[in-house]
Amino acid sequence: MRRNKFFSIIFLLLMVMTVVTGCGQTSAGDKSSDTNSAEVSADVNEITIIDSLGETITVPYPLERVVILNSNAAEAVAILGAQDAVVGIADNTMDKTYLGLNDRPVVGKYSKPSYEKILELKPQAVLAYVKSYSDEDFSAKLEPLGIKVIKLDLFKPEAYDEEFRSLAKALGKEERAEAFLAWKKQQTDLLAKRLEGLEEEERVRVFAMYTSHFAEGNYKTFAQGTSTHQGIEMAGGINIAGEMEGYPQVNGEWVLEENPEIFVLNTSGDAEMGYDAQDITWSENVIANALADKVMGKTEACQKGRVYLIYNRLLGGDKTYLGAFYLGKWFYPERFAGIQPDTILQEYFEEWLGAPLQGIWSYEAP
Amino acid sequence: MKVLASKSNIAVSERRRNIKEVYKTGIAKKIIVLLTLIVLLLVTALSALVVGASSVGVKDVIKVVGASLLPNYFAPADALAEAGIMGLRLPRILLGIITGISLAGAGAVMQGILRNPLVSPYTLGMSGGASFGAALAIVLGSSLLGAGFATVGTFLVAGSAFLFGFSTMMLVYGIAKIKGTAPETLILAGVALGYLFSAGVSALKYIAPHEALKDLVIWLMGGLWGANWQQVGLLVPLVLLCMVFLMRFAWDINALAAGEEVAINLGVNVKRLRLGTLIVASLAASATVAFTGVIGFIGLVAPHISRILIGSDNRFLIPCSCLMGAVILLASDTLARTVLAPAEIPVGIITSLIGVPFFLYLLLKRRKHITMS
Amino acid sequence: MELFIEGVNFSYGSYPVLQSVSMEVKPGQVLSIIGPNGTGKSTLLRCLAQVLKPQGGKIILDGREISKINSRQLAKMMGYVPQAAGEAFSFTVLETVLMGRKPHLTWGVGQKDLDVVAEVMRLMHLEELAQRQLDELSGGQKQRVFIARALAQQPQVLLLDEPTASLDIRHQLEVLELVGDFAHRQKGQVVMVLHDLNLAARFSDLLLMLNDGRVFAAGSPRDVLNEANIRAVYGVKARILNRATGYYVIPLNPV
Numbered sequence: 004m005r006r007n008k009f010f011s012i013i014f015l016l017l018m019v020m021t022v023v024t025g026c027g028q029t030s031a032g033d034k035s036s037d038t039n040s041a042e043v044s045a046d047v048n049e050i051t052i053i054d055s056l057g058e059t060i061t062v063p064y065p066l067e068r069v070v071i072l073n074s075n076a077a078e079a080v081a082i083l084g085a086q087d088a089v090v091g092i093a094d095n096t097m098d099k100t101y102l103g104l105n106d107r108p109v110v111g112k113y114s115k116p117s118y119e120k121i122l123e124l125k126p127q128a129v130l131a132y133v134k135s136y137s138d139e140d141f142s143a144k145l146e147p148l149g150i151k152v153i154k155l156d157l158f159k160p161e162a163y164d165e166e167f168r169s170l171a172k173a174l175g176k177e178e179r180a181e182a183f184l185a186w187k188k189q190q191t192d193l194l195a196k197r198l199e200g201l202e203e204e205e206r207v208r209v210f211a212m213y214t215s216h217f218a219e220g221n222y223k224t225f226a227q228g229t230s231t232h233q234g235i236e237m238a239g240g241i242n243i244a245g246e247m248e249g250y251p252q253v254n255g256e257w258v259l260e261e262n263p264e265i266f267v268l269n270t271s272g273d274a275e276m277g278y279d280a281q282d283i284t285w286s287e288n289v290i291a292n293a294l295a296d297k298v299m300g301k302t303e304a305c306q307k308g309r310v311y312l313i314y315n316r317l318l319g320g321d322k323t324y325l326g327a328f329y330l331g332k333w334f335y336p337e338r339f340a341g342i343q344p345d346t347i348l349q350e351y352f353e354e355w356l357g358a359p360l361q362g363i364w365s366y367e368a369p
Numbered sequence: 370m371k372v373l374a375s376k377s378n379i380a381v382s383e384r385r386r387n388i389k390e391v392y393k394t395g396i397a398k399k400i401i402v403l404l405t406l407i408v409l410l411l412v413t414a415l416s417a418l419v420v421g422a423s424s425v426g427v428k429d430v431i432k433v434v435g436a437s438l439l440p441n442y443f444a445p446a447d448a449l450a451e452a453g454i455m456g457l458r459l460p461r462i463l464l465g466i467i468t469g470i471s472l473a474g475a476g477a478v479m480q481g482i483l484r485n486p487l488v489s490p491y492t493l494g495m496s497g498g499a500s501f502g503a504a505l506a507i508v509l510g511s512s513l514l515g516a517g518f519a520t521v522g523t524f525l526v527a528g529s530a531f532l533f534g535f536s537t538m539m540l541v542y543g544i545a546k547i548k549g550t551a552p553e554t555l556i557l558a559g560v561a562l563g564y565l566f567s568a569g570v571s572a573l574k575y576i577a578p579h580e581a582l583k584d585l586v587i588w589l590m591g592g593l594w595g596a597n598w599q600q601v602g603l604l605v606p607l608v609l610l611c612m613v614f615l616m617r618f619a620w621d622i623n624a625l626a627a628g629e630e631v632a633i634n635l636g637v638n639v640k641r642l643r644l645g646t647l648i649v650a651s652l653a654a655s656a657t658v659a660f661t662g663v664i665g666f667i668g669l670v671a672p673h674i675s676r677i678l679i680g681s682d683n684r685f686l687i688p689c690s691c692l693m694g695a696v697i698l699l700a701s702d703t704l705a706r707t708v709l710a711p712a713e714i715p716v717g718i719i720t721s722l723i724g725v726p727f728f729l730y731l732l733l734k735r736r737k738h739i740t741m742s
Numbered sequence: 743m744e745l746f747i748e749g750v751n752f753s754y755g756s757y758p759v760l761q762s763v764s765m766e767v768k769p770g771q772v773l774s775i776i777g778p779n780g781t782g783k784s785t786l787l788r789c790l791a792q793v794l795k796p797q798g799g800k801i802i803l804d805g806r807e808i809s810k811i812n813s814r815q816l817a818k819m820m821g822y823v824p825q826a827a828g829e830a831f832s833f834t835v836l837e838t839v840l841m842g843r844k845p846h847l848t849w850g851v852g853q854k855d856l857d858v859v860a861e862v863m864r865l866m867h868l869e870e871l872a873q874r875q876l877d878e879l880s881g882g883q884k885q886r887v888f889i890a891r892a893l894a895q896q897p898q899v900l901l902l903d904e905p906t907a908s909l910d911i912r913h914q915l916e917v918l919e920l921v922g923d924f925a926h927r928q929k930g931q932v933v934m935v936l937h938d939l940n941l942a943a944r945f946s947d948l949l950l951m952l953n954d955g956r957v958f959a960a961g962s963p964r965d966v967l968n969e970a971n972i973r974a975v976y977g978v979k980a981r982i983l984n985r986a987t988g989y990y991v992i993p994l995n996p997v
Contacts, residue, residue, distance in 0.1 A: 112575075221587055221594050247712060252587075252594070254422035256453040257711030297456045297597065301448060388860035391872045392836060392851070484830035620844050626831050627841060627891070630793045630824040635844045635895070636817035681831040684849070 052169040055133045055156045062151045065175030068126045072113045072141070075157040075321045076130040077102055079167055082183055082355045083176040091124040098273050101358040118144050128153050128173075158320025160233055183355055190347060191324050197331060197338045198239040207334045209240040210263035210304065214270040214289050214312070216252075222298065223252040231269060234318040238330035240265065255298040265334060266293060266304035271315035278362040286312050286366035309333070312366040317348075325351060329365045399685045402678055406692035410466070413696055417462050417703040418454065422710035425453045457596075461706075463605065464596035464660070465699040469667055471608040471657040473694020475650035476668030477675065477687050478615050481622040482643050483555055489668035490654040494541050494559035495534045496663045497566035499655055502533025503588045503662070504573040526588065527659040534655030537562055542647055590715035591662030593702050600660045611653035612691060618646055619683035626681060664717050666724025667694050674727075697723070743769050743804045743898050745790075745931050750799035752785055759785045761955045762799065767948065769898070772925045772932040774942040776966075777952035778976050783935040784825070784903055786952070790933060791822035791901050803899065817845035821892030822901040826884060826908070829876055835887050836872040839863055842894025859894055866890040866920060882913030889920065900924055902934035906941060914938075918945040939991045943967055951975060967991055 050064035070091035071077045077096040080089060081103070092104050093113035108124060110116040114135040121129065128151040131141050142152045153173065155166045164184055171180030211231050216223040225231035226247035235242045243261045244253060268289055270276050275285045293299050293310045304310055311333050317326035328344035349360040419427045429450035435443035437455065476489040490496060506529035541562060545555040570589070577585060621642050624632040632639050654668065671694035672686070679689045701719040708714060745767045752760040759782040767773045775783045788794040790801060792808060801808045808816055821842070833841075839862060843855040863869050866886045876884065885905055892900055902921065906914040922945055925932045936942040942949060943963040951959040951966050953975045959966045972980045972991065979997050983990040 216587065221592070223587070251712040252715075253711040254706050254713055255457045255594070256425060257422035259449050259453055259457075260423035260425075262449075297452065301452045301456075388836070388863055388869060388872060389856045392840075392856055392859075395834075395836070395873070481831070486831065617849070620841075620847070620849070623833070623837075624841055624844050626833065627829065627838065628824065630788070630791070630822065631841075631891075633793050633813075634791050634817060634820065634822035634892075635841065636814040637844075638813060676831065680837070681833045682837050 050173060052153070052172050053165070054154045054169065055162065055166055056154060060151065060153060062153065062173050063127045064173065066127055066173050068124070068128075070110055070116075070121050070124055070126040070129045071096055071104075072110070072116055072129060072131040072135070073155065073157065074099055074113070076155055076170065077104060078321060078356075079157050079170055080130075080174070081357075083171055083174055083179050084357075085174045085176055088174060090126055091121065099278070101278050101352065101356055103358070115139060116141075118148075121145065121150065122148060126150055130155060130170075132156055132158075156320075158230065160230065160237070160320065160323045163321060186350075186354070187324065190328075193342070194237065194324060194327055194331060197342070198335075201239050201335075201338075205335075206239060206241045207264045208243050208261070209235050209265040209267060209334070210243050210258060210261070210299075210302070211235060211267040211269065213315075214268050214272070214275075217268060217289070217293065217296070217299075221252060222255055222258055223250055226251055230320050230323055231267075231315075231318045234323045234326050234330055235267070237323060237327040238334055240330065240334050258298055259301060262302050263304050264307075264309060266299055266302065266310045267330065267333075268293065268310070268312045269315045269318060270312070271319075276312070276314040276363045276366075277316060280363040283363060283366060286363065287368075290366070290368045308368060310368065314364045317364050322351075333367070399679050399682075399689075403685065403688060403692065406689065406696060410692055410696050410699070413699050413703070414462050414466065417465075417699055418458055420703065420707050421453065421458060422706060423449070423453055425450045430454055460598050460601050461593050461596040461702070462699060463601045464593050465702045466695040467601065467604045467608050468593065468657045468661050468664065469671070469693075469695035469698030470612065470691040471604070471653045471694075472664065472668040472698075473671035473675075474608075474612050474615065474687055474691040475654040476694075477672035477683070477690035478622065478646055478650045479668075480672055481683055481686075482625060482646050484626060485556060486673070487556065487669075489666075489672075490538075490651070490658070491663075491665050491668055492556065492559055492563075494537045494562040494566070495651060495655055496658065496665070497563035497570075498537025499530040499534030499658045500589055500663055501566040501569045501573075502529040502531070503527075503659075504570045504577075504585050505529055505533070507585050507588065508573045508577045530588075531655050531659035533566075534658055535651050537566070538647065538651035538655070542644070588662045591664040591717040592705070592713070592715050593661055594706075594713060595660065604657055604660070607656055608653045611649045612687070614649050615646055616684070616687050618642060619687060622646070622683045623681075626683075662717075664698070664720055666720045667698050670724045670727055671697055743931075744802075745899055745933070746800070746802040747786075747790070748800045748802070750786070750789060750796045750801065752782070752789055752794060752796045759955050760789070760796070763952070763955070763957055764799075765948075765950050765957070765960060767899075767931045767933060769929040769931055770925055771947040772922060772934070772945060773948040773950060774934055774936045774946040775950045775952060776936060776939060776942050777958070781952040782955045783952055787822075787901050787903050787933065787935055788824075790899075791820060791824075792816060793822070793824075814845050817895060819897055820899045820901060821895040821897035823885075823888045823892050823903065823905060825903045826881070826888070832875045832877045834872070835868055835874050835876065835879070836863075838876055838887050839868070839890045839894050842891040845895060858896060862890045862893045865893070865923075881908045882910070882917070885909060885913070885917055886920070889917065893924065897930070899931045899933065902932065904935050904937060906936065906938065914941060921945070939967060939972075940988075943989045943991065963989055973997060 048064040049061050051059050051061045054060050067088050068090045069088050071080065071089055072093045074095040077089070077092060078099060080086065086103055089104055089107055091110045092107045093110055093116055095113040096102065096104055097109065108120070110120040110124070129141060129145055130153050133154045133156050145152050155170055157163060157166050157170070167184065168180055171177050211225045212223065224244045225242070226244040226249055228248055229250065232242050232245065243263050244251060273279065289312055290310055294305050296305070299305050313326060313329055316322065317329065325344070325348055328339070328342065328347055332339040332342060332344055344365070345360070348364060352358050352360040419430050432443060433451050433454045472490060479488045479490070479493065480486055503526050506526040510525050541555060541558045544558040574582060574585060621632070621637045624635040624637050625639065625642065629639050658664070672690040675686055675689040675693050679685050698716070698720065701723065702716045705714045705716040705719050747763060747765045749762040749764055750760055751758070751762060763786060765773065775786060777783055785794065789796045792813070795809065803819060811819070836859070839859050840851065840855070843851065843859065847855055863872065866889060868886060868890055871879065871883060876887065879887065889902070889905065900921065905917050905921065909917065918941060921932055921934070924930050946963060948961065949963050949966040950957060951971060958975050959971050967982060967989065969980055969982055972978055977997055979994045981992045981994060983992060
């Protein structure tokens with residue numbers, strides 16, 4: 004009996020504590036959202052933008068404290084010259100050393116950040132991808148804490164301009180955004196002009212792969228819905244796997260029979276290629292392996308030495324049009340005569356990111 | 370009296386002949402099963418040779434094979450067919466056969482020596498160890514070696530997978546030995562280490578850079594697409610030697626099935642038998658898994674089907690399992706590369722799709738032929 | 743071909759199970775080891791079968807110490823039937839009996855092996871069952887198969903651990919008669935562990951009564967099975983009946 008009594012007291016105490024802390028939490032949450040709306044209606048502006056899902060979201064204006072989980076968004080923020088508003092980044096942004104954000108606190112893996120760390124940085128909003136690798140619902144975790152989650156992908160070429168405008172609006176950088184988009188349009192127009200009147204039979208047949216799959220002897224390629232596929236199309240090529248979807252692993256025999264004219268390899272390894280890469284030995288090896296491969300070595304592409312290596316981030320989304328210049332020049336050297344893809348890339352870095360161009364972004368055997 | 374005696378003598382000799390006949394017809398039946406499987410394997414291999422993602426078909430195969438065997442009588446085949454058949458299909462078919470032989474043969478022997486029908490290279494933690502070894506090589510290798518990884522990567526991954534797969538088996542055996550090689554201890558040790566390694570693989574996945582992660586996922590799925598003549602040249606003699614070695618112990622394994630004490634009384638050195646055959650079976654299985662990645666269920670299902678077909682006498686069970694494993698894996702892989710051609714399905718998906726329902730069926734039907742010790 | 747045991751000691755760790763056990767069995771004799779539970783009867787049999795290695799003493803067969811005989815050779819001299827353990831995989835009756843030929847053959851099965859197997863299966867009345875799976879048989883049939891396997895080794899000595907456990911009376915008698923035939927007709931030795939004192943008395947030439955790992959009494963059933971011994975070893979008051987049909991122990995009540 005005594006024991007029972009003891010336990011019931013403990014239980015009661017626990018109940019009371021839960022109720023109190025629970026109420027405390029809800030009331031705190033209410034308060035913060037209250038103060039937010041109060042602030043908005045009273046002295047601070049707020050603004051409504053459209054995210055990548057096409058939904059409207061209202062955020063404080065201009066955003067002055069953001070944590071970035073989306074490295075494409077980080078690059079967009081840098082183009083907009085709004086680095087000062089960044090109070091925290093995730094691991095993926097650290098690879099982009101040219102953004103000048105590496106001194107910011109890191110909140111962990113972009114797909115599984117530490118919510119405590121984010122909270123500690125007191126951001127007004129978090130910039131995230133619509134869908135992260137871990138399928139984690141950031142909104143459900145952060146919105147109750149009074150932190151807005153802005154879902155902007157910024158890696159799909161077709162949606163990029165609108166998403167970029169939304170972001171600029173929230174940061175109060177509309178003018179800079181229009182200037183950049185005008186420059187970007189100039190480049191895509193140039194690309195389109197060089198490909199004008201391209202006959203169907205003139206188009207080259209392309210096979211593209213990640214270098215890692217290639218090293219495994221496994222022909223896993225890029226099909227519809229991948230930015231590499233978009234890049235190939237943008238540069239006027241025919242992706243031989245264009246009828247498939249995603250990243251299908253195809254049979255070597257089929258590749259032999261399709262006999263592509265161009266072989267594009269790409270890598271997302273930051274040590275091997277990209278801004279901080281310096282040594283081209285790896286790139287040389289990849290090309291040499293391709294030429295000696297039991298399947299690829301027998302295709303027209305390798306027989307004629309038309310094997311190229313490009314850094315994945317140059318095809319992956321926000322810079323696809325820049326990558327397309329490299330592809331275009333490889334596909335149709337005459338049409339792209341006089342154009343130096345490196346010069347355009349340099350302009351992008353120097354004019355818009357304020358960083359010198361360096362590293363290895365593409366490679367072709369001399 | 371004399372008449373009676375001679376009559377009963379006749380009866381005795383007739384009965385004796387009877388037992389001999391029972392034995393001989395039994396053996397003949399088993400040999401017929403084995404021959405049927407050999408024919409089936411040849412037919413499967415030939416069909417696998419003429420189908421594929423490209424239009425290369427029967428005529429091309431005849432041309433290519435003819436040109437390589439009798440160059441004087443056949444015109445040289447076209448380069449595409451030659452590369453497709455000799456460079457891709459044939460090594461892949463051979464790798465499929467030798468992998469099936471290795472996993473199923475090792476599975477049959479492990480089940481026998483550990484007196485446990487649930488044992489296979491997969492359940493004893495070998496696959497887990499090999500996966501961890503491969504993951505370690507992929508993740509650490511790519512970051513430590515950088516540029517060099519592209520050239521030595523495949524061998525490094527295979528080597529590490531082999532080393533970890535093999536030593537996991539030895540570790541499982543070592544742990545169980547401390548506790549007296551009870552079959553339950555072995556299985557539990559295998560399962561426990563399997564969990565440990567899968568946690569290790571998850572941890573490596575978590576810290577892996579993007580590029581390495583892709584490699585890892587592909588390796589873990591398992592497949593024969595990477596087949597080349599080098600692998601075939603290494604594995605065929607190794608696996609066949611291992612199987613011949615294991616076959617030599619067929620009687621000892623039979624005796625062990627009757628119980629450890631009986632085996633000892635029949636002159637079997639049980640400890641040495643267990644250690645020796647386990648090492649050789651693990652060697653064969655982990656060497657193949659190192660190149661093909663994890664291919665589940667062959668090592669478990671093929672021996673069980675064989676037990677139903679040919680009985681438990683290991684003199685016939687081991688070769689039967691080998692052939693059965695080769696047929697199942699080759700057929701599965703041929704499906705994997707043709708069903709959605711030109712896209713490929715990981716062969717592990719097909720073997721598991723066939724294997725899991727069959728295994729459940731076995732569990733439900735088990736009592737009759739297989740009983741847990 | 744005599745079998746001697748001299749001062750055999752065996753202990754599991756520091757726990758002594760057998761202490762200086764000695765005995766002697768001549769060809770044509772059946773010896774039964776009797777005694778209460780946990781007195782080391784099965785341990786003694788396992789030591790004889792070399793499944794366990796005694797820590798002291800000698801076991802001598804045909805003038806040779808058996809621990810020095812190689813295992814294959816020994817397998818041709820001693821056949822051992824342990825208490826029925828579960829079989830991992832089901833073999834047929836014929837395959838099981840054939841296993842007994844293991845010490846005699848390398849890989850292939852010869853005419854001689856088949857002759858021996860056929861003869862043994864005839865003796866054990868197993869011919870009709872040759873192709874049956876072991877797990878389809880009754881307890882009595884299985885026991886006959888296991889004894890047949892041991893006989894197929896063509897041993898001098900047959901070791902049996904409770905061969906009548908879980909058998910009905912008809913099968914008990916059948917099995918023990920077959921075992922007796924092996925000793926008396928083929929001049930082999932049989933050493934078995936038996937629980938049932940009446941069966942032991944009837945089918946044994948010698949009894950070895952163990953108590954706490956030591957030999958309490960040894961000799962003919964008449965010498966060993968007296969009221970005083972049974973009282974001392976089993977703690978049971980019993981009456982002994984000596985009839986024309988045999989020698990009987992009637993347990994009355996525990997003391």
